[in-house]
Amino acid sequence: MADIRSALGSVYKAGPLGTPRDFPGVTLQEQSPRNLIQLSGWPDSFGAICESIAARLGIRVPVDCLTVTTHDDVSILRVGPTRLWFVCGASSARVRAFTETLGAGDAVTTEIGHSRTVLRITGSEARTVLNRGLPIDLDDRAFPENVFAQSVIHHIPVLVHRLPSSDGPAFDVYVSREYAVSFWEWLVEAAAPLGGRILESA
């Protein structure tokens, strides 16, 4: 299979970022392409679909919208009352095999992995840099781990997922691919005053 070309190929450059500081303010890293499968169902049968997912894939579907459950290399983001995103690593084949067993009357699936660029933001100033554009309260009480929000930064639609982390706040930001360069330029400029580092793509 041909390599998947990063949307940031022409602008992504690992190295120090902005104002030198004694401690890293912000660390930015593009994540490897994700298998991202959207599953959409209907209210009358979605409960059964969720049970089936738990039974067949061994992952509990998040009860609440805008929350995440993870098992092995599969995370489920509940992006709507009857809509899920499966974010998968090597287990994507297992997820696809499951979705292929579903009839259109039960649920429909759409591959959207190529439509998103995923950027990981960590560091003591991760919240600060995100809040330069994101109008969402990222405090622990309001935005704990495994919660996500869909909003806009610099007029660009984003999904921001707070990752479980024992090493300070960490976020994955899903950006529509066609906006990725524009978002990256905004992010680097916003992060520069805080200082930090751009890591090699994962």
Add this chain to the structure above:
Amino acid sequence: MTSQSHRLKTGGHIDRSKAISFRFDGRAYTGFAGDTLASALLANGVMLVGRSFKYHRPRGIFTAGIEEPNALVTMRSGARHEPNLPATKIELYDGLEAFSQNRWPSLKHDAMSFVDLFSKAFAAGFYYKTFIGPTQGSWMLYEKFIRKAAGMGDPTTQPDPDRYEKANAFCDLLVVGSGASGLASAITAGRAGLRVILVEDDAVPGGSLLAAANDPKSAGWLTAALAELAALPNVKVMTRTCAFGAYDAMTFALLERVSDHQKVPAPHQPRQRYWRVRAERAILATGMIERPIVFGNNDLPGVMLASAARTYANRHAVAPGKRVVVFTNNDTAYAAARDLRAAGADVAVVDARARISAALAAQTTAAGIAVHLGCAVGRANGGRHVRSVDLVPIDLRNPQRSRIRQRLACDLLAVSGGWTPTLQLLGQRGSKPVYDEKTAMLAAGKIPEGFDIAGGAAGEFDLTAKIESGVRAGLAAAAACDQAQAAQGRSLLEGLPAGTTTFNIEPLWLVPHPLNTRPKKRFVDLQHDVGADDIELAHREGYVSVEHLKRYTTLGMANDQGKTSNLNALGIMAGIRGRPIGEVGTTTFRPPFRPVSIGALTGPETGLHFRPIRRSPMHDWHLAQGAAITTTGLWQRAWYFPRPGESKSDAYIRETAKVRQSVGLTDVSSLGKIDIQGPDAAEFLNRVYVNGFLTLPVGRARYGVMLRPDGIVMDDGTTSRISEHHYFMTTTTAGAGKVMSHLEYLLQTAWTDLRVHVTSVTGQWAGMAVAGPRSRELLEKVITDIDFSDDALPFMGVCHGHAGDIPVRVLRISFSGERAYEVYAAAGYGQELWQRFHDQGKSCDLVVYGVEALGALRIEKGHVAGGELEGRTTLADLGLGKMASTRKPFLGSALMQRQGLTDPLRPQLVGLELAASEGTLRAGAILCDPATRYSRSFANGSPTLVNNASGASARDFTPGNGSGHMGHGIGFVSSVTYSPELKRNIALGFLSGGMARKGEQIDAVSPLNGELTKVRVTSPHFVDPEGERLHG
């Protein structure tokens, strides 16, 4: 360089170890860290700092804060040149460069100061009265002179070199103001565990505590409070930050002046940051602003507020005067008098009240200060600086003109007419302040839900009372945020003596002119040169409402927003009308509380980032090939691919011709792409599109048009049936978002019974069109597992296959009229697939083409696009009326039958071409009937315009910029191009009568360009009208 002649030897919150050099009007001075530009100028004995807005009168420093009306200066030079900044809010930094304004050739000798002699001619309403009637036209002549003569500083026209940021913040409690009450609120709420943001406009917290005499107890209290705040991790203190707006849902706008105290911002740092804060609660501990009393010559340099004089003496260790007169009508100014006396000045108090308390009198006398009771300053005297004041006796119950009783020599007149709580943020939320007769204040009215006030803003004067009110508000906020169990801490009143501050005001707004003297100007709004006479004039002319008074006189409209003038104006108007102030009303407060730079509001959204940019997966390839890029909505698209030496026209004409001769490749990734799935998807599409979709077989695509509910065409595109319940819709680039929202809206509101899901997959798929007679040949080279024969993949056929290892979706559809295919691959493979087409295309004479050629090809073919689908056209207008199914209803089918939309005279799609060998076709040109053109006639010896058809004449107008046409015409030109196939300019347009006028000659008028071009009506299908090439 001058010495700091007015600097006190000791005291002040300044760092004497850090001397700072600066320049004002080119002259070098020094100050200390902790100075403002105003305090540093005063320390150097500079009293004259500007000229007034209208009359060019000399002006000095009037306040020590954000309310400053006089001392506006221009800061910096070159691209960072910024006018109209109050010197009182500019922190001194090394190398600071400031300039006075509104003067020429110099501040001291201003040539325009003669205007003051004719001030009666320029009273309120001058413009309205002068430039009306026969002299109305003279405004055009005088405007530039008037604008030059009056005004403030000039902005730079150079691009701003600094960067600005936007930021969001969230908290349980926002405390505005860091005086004693604000600090007490923040500490109390912080102890209770609330997330607190404390904002302070000043560079350091402390508020009016910094201006008080160096009392060890209050200073110690401040030090301890700041230390406790610093130790509370849940409290964030933001200095140099002004809360300038309060909006719905407890949202506040803040301006943080990140780098304004430096010569240039540090690397990567913004100059300013615009914050949007969402808070659960807010406490306004915004203090009070002292107001002056209005009397003759009250604008002379050396006249300043008593609180300002006190601030300069105590905080900045500056003696703003050596012989001081304090003019007041309340007790608070006596503290300023004592502090100035302690600083070494000779001080006298002129008190308009007939009596003061014995304690106050004793305290004042003991300090060596003479007190003149029952007197007012009738006028100040001096040229560019106050030299003396004339005292007149006054009865505050009935102020009348009286003779001058005494003259006091002075070099500083400190005035206090009372205080006004700073309640603008409450006012912005619709809470009108109410006048309190006892304190002569505009006090808070109904306090909106979520807000509280404390300290001076709540009318408190005494330190302990301020702290108590701050604690109370902090506890209330904690309780409201479900933190009722407030954490314990030391009492914030610990060690402080009981309060003894008194106020005892007796209102005085305006001192009558002294008898037997020439009246001097008495200014109410110093910044806009609005005087008491202007208010009296407004009253005489009927502008008695406060809102009308403001607009007629411009009182309170400058960048200080009348912070020192509004209440005095109300008091004076109330006096003239003989009504209580409470009945006269107050003006409306609107954001911003202080001027905010456009740069801060804009933030990083400038230049290419004015709006985000969308890029195709092949964008980098296009750039590498030297493509010219054009903007289509938010998309950056390849416009044309010039060869060396080619112009845009050369390039796109070559590209267009080559597509028709061999094969072309173009990027169509920006087309909207929507995945539609579900058991009811066919029914859904059948309702949305005007044509039938129930019978579309799997593996086939269909062109569809959808209408808005009002019957106007919304968008068009093709939809492919991928499997029984799975469709792939494409939309126009511009219509993608609109269509996606439309479909979701319908599914979530109108047709909730349909089991259909729609998902935007625009970013998921890279799209490329392969068009031309050799397109099939090229596809067969790149995609080897699809049978491209006409039988296997007919026109409008859809199939899936692989380009090597890349999965692809192929649609046989055409926008150019040639045999063509659209090929889609997952976006991450887009550039690789494109490269493979490009490599294999070399043997097929492939040309890569951009949107200019794409447009030329579709115009030649007569296909409609953005120029035609522009929100006003119907199916019939577009010549697509027959597409509408008569066997089913569809969205818009009812309202498309409206009388106005079925009018046979509506302009309909036609082709247009030049009638002569020369002329210019322009999109947007208005189509006009030559028979209705006017021509010039000299029949009666003078030029007259005569209608060619009716013979009617018209005068006094120049129709169509000289074209001879007037009105809206009979249609318009929507798209134009040069056709390489026909080797002439062609166009699409809409013409009343449509194709029934084929062959007629029409006028195409472009009034903006002053052009009239003769065009001939033709078929919109210029090339291959039979559609044979689709199968070629």
